[in-house]
Amino acid sequence: MKATPLAIPDVVLIEPRVFADDRGFFFESFNQAAFEAAIGRPVNFxxxxxxxxxxxxxRGLHYQIQQPQGKLVRVVQGEVFDVAVDLRRRSPTFGQWVGAVLSAENKHQLWVPEGFGHGFIVLSASAEFLYKTTDYYAPxxxxxxxxxDPALKIDWPAGVQPVVSAKDAQGRLxxxxxxFA
Structure with a gap:
């Protein structure tokens, strides 16, 4: 697999090696040792x-202030624009964001570490989104x-009129x- 740190280096784009032929394709969607080597630390999903x-x-921008979740995200049907926002106050990239298109076609994954807000918007007719987390959901x-949020200046895809839940519409600036400290 190829691992590329994005503009916020703790967020890593994972591109698996895909073996395709006229019968279809095969790829390793997760390998603990390779993943930990790519991000430079142990992780327990x-x-x-x-x-x-x-x-x-x-959906988003979500995070858990206690029991923070690192997330390894991917799309198995459709296409999304996925965003991670650094919410670690002491970080030099606090309040900055990175984004990537994830799709069933490109098979890319994004590692969003603990301390980040996370969200995505669906670009296709529908999308199925899978993610592993490093801690349990804690409502x-x-x-x-x-x-x-105008302070974040997220460059969401043009021409999209987002459909958000009532809960997400109540998000804070x-x-x-x-x-996070």
């Missing part, structure tokens, strides 16, 4: 999640930052949000 969303659905600690 405890939960796998699977979501399906329709076109223009935007009492879940937080959300507004996807359209970064300036008033609880963030």
């Amino acid at each position: 405890v939960q796998d999640n699977h979501s399906r969303s329709g076109k223009d659905v935007l 009492a600690h879940e937080r959300c930052i507004r996807w359209d 970064l300036v008033e949000a609880e963030v």
Whole structure:
């Protein structure tokens, strides 16, 4: 696999080696040793999640202020624009974001470490999104930052009218949000 740190180096784009021929394809979607070597630290995943969303659905920007979750995310059907926002106050990249297109076609994955907000918008008719997490879902600690916070200046794909949940519409601005030390 190829691992490329993005503009925020803790966020890593993972491109698996895909073996394809006229019968279809094969690739290793996860290998613990290779993954840990790529990100430079041990990781223990405890939960796998699977979501399906329709076109223009935007989920995020989510994080857990306690029991923070690192996430290894990928798309198995459709296409999304995936975003990670650094919420670690002491980080030199605090308040900055990176994004990548993840799709069933490109088979790319994104490592979003603990201390980041995470969200995505569906670009195709629908998308199925899989992710591994390093801690369990803890609703009492879940937080959300507004996807359209002007301070973040996220360059969401043009021409998309996001469909957000009532809960996500109530997200806070970064300036008033609880963030990581």
